[in-house]
Amino acid sequence: MNNRVMAVEISGIRKFYNKVRKVEGAISLTLGQPDFNTPIAIKNGIKKAIDENKTVYTENAGVKELRSEISNYLRTLGVNYSEEEICITIGGSEAILDCFMALLNEGDKVLIPTPAYPAYESVVNIVGGKIINYKLNEDFTVNVDNIKEKFKKEGCKYLVLSFPTNPTGAVLDKKGRDELIDFIKSEDIVVITDEIYASIIYDDYYSVAQESSIKEKVIYISGFSKMFSATGLRIGYIACHDTIMKEIMKVHQYGVSCATSIVQYGMIEGLKYSMNDVIYMRDEFLNRKNYVVGRLRQIGFHVSEPRGAFYVFPSIKKFNLTSEEFCERLLNEKKVACVPGSAFGDGGEGFIRISYCYSIEELELALNKIEEFIKNL
Numbered sequence: 149m150n151n152r153v154m155a156v157e158i159s160g161i162r163k164f165y166n167k168v169r170k171v172e173g174a175i176s177l178t179l180g181q182p183d184f185n186t187p188i189a190i191k192n193g194i195k196k197a198i199d200e201n202k203t204v205y206t207e208n209a210g211v212k213e214l215r216s217e218i219s220n221y222l223r224t225l226g227v228n229y230s231e232e233e234i235c236i237t238i239g240g241s242e243a244i245l246d247c248f249m250a251l252l253n254e255g256d257k258v259l260i261p262t263p264a265y266p267a268y269e270s271v272v273n274i275v276g277g278k279i280i281n282y283k284l285n286e287d288f289t290v291n292v293d294n295i296k297e298k299f300k301k302e303g304c305k306y307l308v309l310s311f312p313t314n315p316t317g318a319v320l321d322k323k324g325r326d327e328l329i330d331f332i333k334s335e336d337i338v339v340i341t342d343e344i345y346a347s348i349i350y351d352d353y354y355s356v357a358q359e360s361s362i363k364e365k366v367i368y369i370s371g372f373s374k375m376f377s378a379t380g381l382r383i384g385y386i387a388c389h390d391t392i393m394k395e396i397m398k399v400h401q402y403g404v405s406c407a408t409s410i411v412q413y414g415m416i417e418g419l420k421y422s423m424n425d426v427i428y429m430r431d432e433f434l435n436r437k438n439y440v441v442g443r444l445r446q447i448g449f450h451v452s453e454p455r456g457a458f459y460v461f462p463s464i465k466k467f468n469l470t471s472e473e474f475c476e477r478l479l480n481e482k483k484v485a486c487v488p489g490s491a492f493g494d495g496g497e498g499f500i501r502i503s504y505c506y507s508i509e510e511l512e513l514a515l516n517k518i519e520e521f522i523k524n525l
């Protein structure tokens with residue numbers, strides 16, 4: 149067995165989910181999976197592709213029309229990539245793996261925020277890179293001074309950004325974006341920006357990928373798992389400059405050849421005809437976010453206001469339990485499951501992640517139980 153792979157643990161989110169499954173009748177607020185049906189246009193697009201026998205390999209980079217639709221969509225966000233600069237992957241997950249496999253040599257240092265989506269650290273470990281964590285502000289927004297300090301001290305080659313953030317819901321504001329752009333311009337660094345939650349944002353959208361002068365230093369990762377409530381359809385994408393894409397394409401080609409053909413055709417229909425569904429889902433998430441944050445504060449939690457994605461990351465520091473202990477007890481005593489913040493790295497300790505991918509009724513029931521649990525602590 150490969151030593152690096154053996155040293156990596158399975159995701160703490162999955163680990164906890166496996167415990168939840170054993171508790172009968174538990175209400176789970178653990179999943180990063182929207183509870184809406186995938187838009188009808190996408191389903192029909194997939195069915196049509198099957199009927200038309202579009203079940204063969206596509207181009208390695210993916211169906212041209214889908215790449216062209218993605219290029220148009222990104223332009224609406226102020227992010228400019230041509231269809232030649234886009235590669236369709238098997239979810240955002242393959243995009244992350246491909247990037248690090250293509251970029252990293254043994255020992256290369258990668259700046260990764262903490263807390264963060266666990267795949268960045270695990271994949272960097274698997275491919276032999278070295279993780280250098282950087283801290284965020286108290287409200288989980290980016291602190292460019294912390295990044296600069298670590299960059300200088302450690303000599304890092306790569307920087308991971310991810311806004312809106314899983315698990316905190318933080319987004320990038322204009323000031324943060326502009327400071328990051330200045331930093332990226334002035335240093336020899338390549339940035340991987342994972343923006344898979346970009347369609348679920350309650351503020352204005354800002355990204356370092358909006359700055360064309362640093363295009364050769366930015367790799368943009370996104371996908372449709374969250375945007376179209378389609379986590380099982382497994383379509384993501386990478387957009388970047390040709391010089392980097394040339395290498396990423398080799399990893400993608402030898403790893404998977406191409407993403408699933410029929411689903412790619414479905415996503416074309418999604419981008420053409422389902423954007424109203426995306427807005428509907430975003431508005432629903434906003435209502436739920438307001439409800440959950442309001443209730444949590446009323447119960448007595450300190451909560452940083454999430455501005456995107458569909459997670460809240462309240463502090464549990466005042467209860468003097470580790471996040472793992474807190475979640476285990478909440479699960480066993482009240483049958484409500486949340487993810488321990490420690491699943492998202494060292495910076496996640498002292499917090500729990502609550503996903504609001506659930507109906508208001510389910511959220512209300514769970515929050516009532518959380519309230520009872522806190523009263524008896």
Ligand SMILES: Cc1ncc(COP(=O)(O)O)c(C=O)c1O
Pocket residue numbers: 180238239240241242265310313314342344371372373379382383384
């Ligand atoms: C920040 C982030 N990036 C990437 C992914 C992976 O997405 P996919 O399911 O499309 O592989 C997730 C999934 O939860 C995520 O939260």
